[in-house]
Amino acid sequence: MKKLFFLGLCLFAARSGFAWGQKGHDVTAYIAECHLTPAAAKKIDKVLGGYSPVYFANWLDNASHTPEYAYTKTWHYLNVDEGRTLDDMPANPQGDILKAVTEIVAKLRAGGLSPEEEAFNLKMLIHLLGDMHCPMHLGRATDLGGNLRPVRFFDKETNLHSVWDTSLVESAHKWSYTEWQRQIDRLTKQEAEAVAAGTPADWVAETLEICRKVxxxxxxxxxxxxxxIAAAAPVIERQLLRAGHRLARLLNEIYR
Known part of the structure; x- marks a missing residue:
């Protein structure tokens, strides 16, 4: 019976191991969309068949559960155990979020992809930049990124990963993704440039520090x-804002 219960927990963790929930990914994609250059916006519109980046913001969460794209399941996170660093934590042989984003950006920059390959990689990048800024996606392998750390959200039994993925975002503000953008996306040009600076490796390290505090x-x-919730709300706002501006910067550089 205990084995069956543990198996159930593991299966639940595997199903719920993606980031931000729909709202957070939509916010990230919409902030990025609002900061695309006209040239990048036009090219991206063509690649995505006339759809907004928001339309595909959550696409990879669903796709990763299909046989065709099951190999991308580990690309949504990078586990770093307590007492370990990004440098000495053994790499996941199936890949991780930093490796995936680095390779996807390189492919898109290089060009030469078929229309289908380009659309696939662009949709992945839109999603994974959001994942990269969700604190528990730099969680420990020992508890599956917080999926096996039980907590109570008010009177509901849940886990730490789920709380940061969805519960806190929805509880912090009852806003649509466009309202989120209007309320938090108010940086000056200089502030936005500072937020968007750095590399994916820098952003992962930054998220890891937040994860450790969590x-x-x-x-x-x-x-x-x-x-x-009151203490977490500013952290969530900052991470979504960072993700959106950083995604916009990458897309503007790729689609000049």
């Missing part, structure tokens, strides 16, 4: 309520 401040069995 672990420290959320022991197993924590009851998460209004005070936790």
């Amino acid at each position: 672990y420290d401040e959320t022991p197993e069995g924590s009851r998460i309520s209004y005070d936790y």
